[in-house]
Amino acid sequence: TQITQPGEYVLVNDIIDSNTSTCIDIQANNVILDCQGHTIDGLGNPNTNYGIYVYRSSSTTTNITIKNCVLTHWVLYGIYLYNSNYNTLTNIIAKSNGDRGINLEYSNYNTLTNITASSNRFGLVLYYSNYNTLTNITANSNFYGLSLQANYNTIKDSKFQNNKYYGIYLYTSSGNLIYNNLFNNTN
16 A cells, blocks of 8 residues: 555554565655554565555655554564654554564654564664654564664663663664663573
């Protein structure tokens, strides 16, 4: 599905075993996508890459809200934002995705709350994505809970538990505020 017009969209059923490369491609700005707790599930084969995809060719205020979604079995990313600023992701479960549960690249000033990322290679990744706020994140049983190659983000009131390598992996990052979090990793 491609969302090409602003507005509010509601998922009324689970999407199971999708065999598309990109299940939901949000091309419009000023969109609310409410999955209402439904699952967006891929087949997990090389042709099923993205559950929810928001891509812009240059930095854009997209003002998109994605909420109440479960994303599973996507080869690359459950949710992918690129050059997308001022978005809200809330009440999201991203589990058993091949690479990343949620991935932000060059995406700034986003708010992520009540996110659970489990059994992915990376639970969440912020790559050159700055000034984002992450609150009440649970990243568990991933290889890496949260990977930051980004600056001036706030990560608070979150749990990073039982990740194989790192709860939070900081790579060439500065100015991030990381406080009031719980860490308990096996390694």
